[in-house]
């Protein structure tokens with residue numbers, strides 16, 4: 363934790379580089395030939411070095427937006443730019459690299475592979491996209507980094523445990539360590555505390571806050587929980603398919 367929270371906050375406000383920008387995003391789903399509009403002209407941006415919260419009721423379209431930002435799905439209209447580069451309609455190979463290297467993603471239900479131990483789960487993204495030979499050559503280095511990431515999230519003592527042998531908080535720590543493996547520019551977190559009891563949720567929030575303050579990690583945190591959103595530097599509230607924006611204390615009544 364920083365000893366100089368005020369200086370830290372000032373430094374944060376001075377750095378205003380935009381990491382991710384969504385412009386006029388529209389997205390509908392189609393169910394039984396009925397169009398269900400979910401996002402209706404969403405505009406927003408994520409600033410480097412900050413924790414930005416996206417808050418809204420269940421069903422308001424937060425995960426839909428996060429899927430678009432992660433290029434897991436495409437908007438019907440609008441554009442998404444990562445560090446000034448349009449990413450939503452980039453070639454598949456570029457979108458794969460964006461997902462595997464530029465951003466890290468964590469989810470409410472962790473999405474760990476049940477057959478693998480914590481450290482194997484953390485190593486999994488490093489194996490993707492590498493030939494067996496290439497992975498073999500770099501395995502020692504990768505393993506050292508995986509151990510360092512597990513240590514960073516306070517889970518090194520559970521490295522050999524499988525998900526079924528871990529608590530919810532431990533599984534989320536493993537998922538965070540996995541997301542950090544490629545040293546992402548931006549961490550997208552969809553309801554990172556949504557499946558945890560209040561106390562464990564606060565521990566995960568503290569870890570994410572430390573990753574931001576100590577390591578400068580830029581975080582977009584999606585949550586339906588106002589008290590979680592309150593801890594962010596910036597807040598966007600999803601309402602009627604659009605976003606209202608401002609400081610958390612102004613948006614969260």
Ligand SMILES: Nc1ncnc2c1ncn2[C@@H]1O[C@H](COP(=O)(O)OP(=O)(O)O)[C@@H](O)[C@H]1O
Nearest residue numbers: 391392393400419420421422423424425426427
């Ligand atoms: N694949 C889908 N097909 C049809 N409707 C969907 C699909 N995914 C989400 N929806 C609908 O879109 C709306 C927004 O969902 P979602 O983005 O998951 O909201 P949130 O994450 O804020 O809870 C909901 O009404 C949901 O039922």
Ligand SMILES: [Mg+2]
Nearest residue numbers: 424425426553
């Ligand atoms: Mg959701």
